[in-house]
Amino acid sequence: MNPLDLLIAPLGYDFFVRALIASALVGVACAIVGSFVVLKGMSFIGDAVSHAAFPGIVIAYLIGAPIILGGAIAAIGTALGIGAITRRSGLRSDAIIGVLFAGMFALGVAIFSSIPNYVGDLFHFLFGDVLGISAGDLLALTLLVFGLLLVLRLLWKELLFSTFDPLGAGAAGLPVRRLDDLLLILIAVTIVISLQAVGIVLVVAMITTPAATAQLLVKRFTAMIQVAALIGVSAAIVGLYVSYSLDIASGAAIVLLETLIFLLALAFTLIRSRIYAARGAAKI
Amino acid sequence: MNSEINAIELIDVTAGYGDRAAISSVSLSLAPGSLTAIFGPNGGGKSTLLKCIAGLMQPWGGNVQVLGAAVGMHAKRVAYVPQAEQVDWSFPVSVGEVVMMGRTPALGPLGRPGAADHAAVSDALGRVDMIDLAQRQIGELSGGQRRRVFLARAIAADPEIYLLDEPVTGVDPTTQEKIMNILDAEAARGRTVVATTHDLACAAQRFHDVVALAGRVVAHGPAQLVLDQAVLEKTYGGHLVPLAGGGVVLLDDPHHSHGAHEGHE
CATH class of the missing domain: 3.40.50.300 (P-loop containing nucleotide triphosphate hydrolases)
Known part of the structure; x- marks a missing residue:
């Protein structure tokens, strides 16, 4: 088979095209919220929220409710709960996150393990199954990306100020806490809608890795979001092909590619700073 | 008043x-x-x-x-400058963008910076002698320049x-x-x-x-x-x-x- 066929042949399958579009949309959505997550030092929250969605998904499955709705309620509840408990308890947020993350996931596992018959559908939420994505999921992803872009467009300068300097923004009268809650809700919704594609275990990488890579490479927040989105989309598309031709899990393929890009960017910046240091030394 | x-x-x-x-x-x-x-x-x-x-x-x-x-x-008539240690200096934002933040509260959620805002930012940067550094990422500044950027942000808010x-x-x-x-x-x-x-x-x-x-x-x-x-x-x-x-x-x-x-x- 010639290399071009390798690219074109899968496009003959509807499910593959759907998966390609879905992965690209997930890549963009995760890169956008991920840029805020990375700059606010909240990567751990992403992990907690994705695991916290699990009991909501299992319960929704059991009672026959929309699975995304169940996951969203559990995830948003946990995300806002982390903020509220941190403000009131005097404990550090990483401790609260650790507690809620484990507790919610255990609840999901407990209910999950009590289901007597085959629950293959639910396994997909743990590890992701982008090839099994439905037209409805695709619509939800499209709306999510448009929603995120709209929020960025409307509230960009407020989000920039309150993310960079919450104290200065709060003193000047910006509703910092409500903006924080909005971000948490966006993170939770993005995670839940992305779960179908990449799974609970790997979604945090989709959020963190492209944004962290972008921060290594550029010096403006807008550029960081754009580069993160570019990395997210390219890794999703290439990863899906890799997954298809090597027959490995799609979520894992995408995340491994993103990790590889991160390591390359890291090596690039380290070498670049060495060269600058050497040039600086040469001048003296 | x-x-x-x-x-x-x-x-x-x-x-x-x-x-x-x-x-x-x-x-x-x-x-x-x-x-x-x-x-x-x-x-x-x-x-x-x-x-x-x-x-x-x-x-x-x-x-x-x-x-x-x-x-x-x-609140819009108050400008607060935090301690230098409380700022994330690796944040991907330029000097000019930080100073423009001073104009953000008065603009309101749907407002976009106009000519008056850009003039206020240049003015504030001029007063702290940092016009030339407007495009720098804040992490590239010296300690004294970092304090001056935040003072310029406060000045731009005209508090x-x-x-x-x-x-x-x-x-x-x-x-x-x-x-x-x-x-x-x-x-x-x-x-x-x-x-x-x-x-x-x-x-x-x-x-x-x-x-x-x-x-x-x-x-x-x-x-x-x-x-x-x-x-x-x-x-x-x-x-x-x-x-x-x-x-x-x-x-x-x-x-x-x-x-x-x-x-x-």
Whole structure:
């Protein structure tokens, strides 16, 4: 088979095209919220929220409710709960996150393990199954990306100020806490809608890795979001092909590619700073 | 504005973190156009006091009035400059973007920066001598330049009240001179300036008034108070070491570990 066929042949399958579009949309959505997550030092929250969605998904499955709705309620509840408990308890947020993350996931596992018959559908939420994505999921992803872009467009300068300097923004009268809650809700919704594609275990990488890579490479927040989105989309598309031709899990393929890009960017910046240091030394 | 109304008025304010009160029963009136330094030991509540005035902390008790109204009512007329350690200097944002943040609150959620806003930003950058650095990422700046960017952001907001947490800590003498000249000019045109500081020489020479704070207000009066041995003894307690010949020397840690700790809570 010639290399071009390798690219074109899968496009003959509807499910593959759907998966390609879905992965690209997930890549963009995760890169956008991920840029805020990375700059606010909240990567751990992403992990907690994705695991916290699990009991909501299992319960929704059991009672026959929309699975995304169940996951969203559990995830948003946990995300806002982390903020509220941190403000009131005097404990550090990483401790609260650790507690809620484990507790919610255990609840999901407990209910999950009590289901007597085959629950293959639910396994997909743990590890992701982008090839099994439905037209409805695709619509939800499209709306999510448009929603995120709209929020960025409307509230960009407020989000920039309150993310960079919450104290200065709060003193000047910006509703910092409500903006924080909005971000948490966006993170939770993005995670839940992305779960179908990449799974609970790997979604945090989709959020963190492209944004962290972008921060290594550029010096403006807008550029960081754009580069993160570019990395997210390219890794999703290439990863899906890799997954298809090597027959490995799609979520894992995408995340491994993103990790590889991160390591390359890291090596690039380290070498670049060495060269600058050497040039600086040469001048003296 | 009516000069009879104090710019800042605290009545019996108590505030703190967890179960530890950082300031207790603080009452303080600052007039419009005053230029006041708050000094005192680490953990004496300097940053806490500033945060109560800025509306960033809810006092446990007492009442804070800013520009004649409850805290927050006139937030857009207040500019707060945090301590340098509380800023993420690796944040991907340029000098110009930071200064434009000063214009954000007045623009409102749907407003977009216009010609007047860009002019205000250039103006503010000009006053701190940083026009040439507008495109720099903030992490590439020196310590003194970092303080000046935040001062420029405050200037761009054109506030009635400046609240500055350690604006001259860790900066070179030239930058300190520049910053103080600007604050002095702002006070001279009726703006109220309140700054915390560890630098007693700067407090004595460049501010009009000082507040000695050690959990409570030890003294509030003209700047010469920082040279008053009785005030210093009451403010710093055991950190004063008597010298032969009758003088004293202050052993104060300029790294204000308490200030940094407060910032995380």
